[in-house]
Amino acid sequence: MRLIPIVALLVGFALPTAVLAQEPGAEPADHVIVTAEAVAFAPIEIPGFDSGMQIAVVHGDPNAETGDYTLRLKFPAGYSFPVHWHPMAEHLTVLSGTFLLGMGNTADEAAVQTYQPGAFLYIPGEHPHYGGVEGETVVQLHGQNPFKIVLPE
Numbered sequence: 245m246r247l248i249p250i251v252a253l254l255v256g257f258a259l260p261t262a263v264l265a266q267e268p269g270a271e272p273a274d275h276v277i278v279t280a281e282a283v284a285f286a287p288i289e290i291p292g293f294d295s296g297m298q299i300a301v302v303h304g305d306p307n308a309e310t311g312d313y314t315l316r317l318k319f320p321a322g323y324s325f326p327v328h329w330h331p332m333a334e335h336l337t338v339l340s341g342t343f344l345l346g347m348g349n350t351a352d353e354a355a356v357q358t359y360q361p362g363a364f365l366y367i368p369g370e371h372p373h374y375g376g377v378e379g380e381t382v383v384q385l386h387g388q389n390p391f392k393i394v395l396p397e
Contacts, residue, residue: 306391324376341381
């Protein structure tokens with residue numbers, strides 16, 4: 245089992261300030277409004293995942309030890325991702341495109357479900373999952389820090 249904190253995911257990739265809709269670690273005094281124009285995606289390389297995925301941190305700092313985060317992932321058409329899990333629960337909303345997700349330790353195409361824009365998925369911590377997308381797809385994730393990805397060995 246390889247535990248990959250998002251900090252490690254960003255090795256060789258400095259998340260540009262323009263990608264952050266809010267300064268890392270900053271807690272809002274009252275409320276935060278992020279316009280669609282303020283969300284800027286940048287490439288992200290995750291060991292064990294195919295290239296092509298992009299990330300935008302909307303709120304919080306996914307690398308922090310406490311607090312919460314909101315981020316968006318953009319996948320190119322036909323992208324697929326391997327079996328992995330997260331130590332903390334993941335809240336996922338499909339914003340555009342078609343998201344495909346299967347649950348379990350072994351990728352099984354027959355078990356993959358299809359989710360359209362507006363769908364919300366709650367994935368408890370330590371629950372392995374895998375999947376992909378049809379067409380360019382954007383999802384929004386939020387949860388408790390730290391955001392980490394665990395790949396089975």
